[in-house]
Amino acid sequence: MTDIHETVRLHYAQAALGVANGESCCADDGQYGSRLYSTLERNELPGAAVMASLGCGNPTAVAELRAGERVLDLGSGGGIDVLLSAKRVGSTGRAFGLDMTDEMLALAHRNAAEAGATNVEFLKGHIEAIPLPADSIDVVISNCVVNLAADKPAVFREIARVLRPGGRIGISDIVAADTLTAEQRAERGSYAGCIAGALTFSEFQTGLEAAGMADVSLTVSHQVADGMFSVIVKATKPADGALVGTAAAVAVAPVEAAAGACCCGGNCG
Numbered sequence: 001m002t003d004i005h006e007t008v009r010l011h012y013a014q015a016a017l018g019v020a021n022g023e024s025c026c027a028d029d030g031q032y033g034s035r036l037y038s039t040l041e042r043n044e045l046p047g048a049a050v051m052a053s054l055g056c057g058n059p060t061a062v063a064e065l066r067a068g069e070r071v072l073d074l075g076s077g078g079g080i081d082v083l084l085s086a087k088r089v090g091s092t093g094r095a096f097g098l099d100m101t102d103e104m105l106a107l108a109h110r111n112a113a114e115a116g117a118t119n120v121e122f123l124k125g126h127i128e129a130i131p132l133p134a135d136s137i138d139v140v141i142s143n144c145v146v147n148l149a150a151d152k153p154a155v156f157r158e159i160a161r162v163l164r165p166g167g168r169i170g171i172s173d174i175v176a177a178d179t180l181t182a183e184q185r186a187e188r189g190s191y192a193g194c195i196a197g198a199l200t201f202s203e204f205q206t207g208l209e210a211a212g213m214a215d216v217s218l219t220v221s222h223q224v225a226d227g228m229f230s231v232i233v234k235a236t237k238p239a240d241g242a243l244v245g246t247a248a249a250v251a252v253a254p255v256e257a258a259a260g261a262c263c264c265g266g267n268c269g
Helices: 002-020 039-043 047-051 080-089 102-115 152-162 182-188 201-210
Strands: 070-074 094-099 120-124 137-143 163-176 214-225 228-236 249-251
Touching: 070 080, 070 152, 080 094, 080 102, 080 120, 080 137, 094 102, 102 120, 137 152, 152 163, 152 201, 163 201, 163 214, 201 214, 201 228
Parallel strands: 070 094, 070 137, 094 120, 137 163, 214 249
Antiparallel strands: 163 228, 214 228
16 A cells, blocks of 8 residues: 555656646646636636646536535645635635645645635545544545545545535546456556556445445546546435445446546556
8 A cells, every 4th residue: 555655646746846847747638637627617726726637527516515515625636626616615614635745735735825715724644544523524525536545445434434414425536347357457557547546337336335325326427548437426425424325326428438548647657
C-alpha cells in the first residue's frame, strides 16, 4: 500500500508543480480534464484551478448540492470541485477537500485565496482514513480518485462513516467492464494513470454495499479505453443510520472507445 501511495503522490506532485509554474499538466481532450465542466463553471474559477483539473467527470453537476450542506471532496487536487461546491452550498455551508499531496494542497490554498472562498477547508490525509468525525458530512464527492486508492474497501467504509444518516455520494470514477481481469486492466494503463487500479462494475457495487450504502447506481458517461468507462456513482447512507446495503442498478450506455485517452496528466504507460 505504501508503494501505491508514493507512486500516486509523486505523479500528482509533479502535476501540481507544473501548474504552479504556469504549465498545463493534464490531458484536456473531452475525456478528462476541464472540458468536462461548462464554460460558465470554468470562467468563475482561478485559471490554475482549471488547469489542474485531472478528473474524468464533473461530480458537482450530479451531486445536486444545496445551500447549507457540508461537502467533502476526496482527492481534491487543485481544488476545482471544492471551489465549485463552495459556491453551490453558499455561506451557510462548507466544502472540505482532502488530499495527500503537499504540492496539490499548496496549489488549492492559493486557488481558494484567489477565488475569495471563505467557506472552504483543505485537509491533508489519505482517503482510506478521512480525518473528520463520523456523521459530519452531507455529501461526499470525488473525481477520478477512488481508482487510485490503495485500499478501496477502507475508502468505502470511511465514506459511510463520515456521512450523516441520509447523506449521499456523487462520484465520478473510472470503472472496468466485469469481463476485464486485473491483468487486462494493467495492460490498458498505469495505476497513477487511473486505469490499472480501477474496480469493475461488480466490484464497485459490492464494495459500496459491503460498507452499508443503499440505492447504489453506476451510470456510464463515456468510454475512455477498451472496456474502461467514466462512470457516475451515486448512493445514500440509510436515513436511520443502519448501514444495510441494497441491490445496485448499473446502467451502461453504448459508447465508442476513446483511443489513447488517458487520465491524470496523460501518462498512462
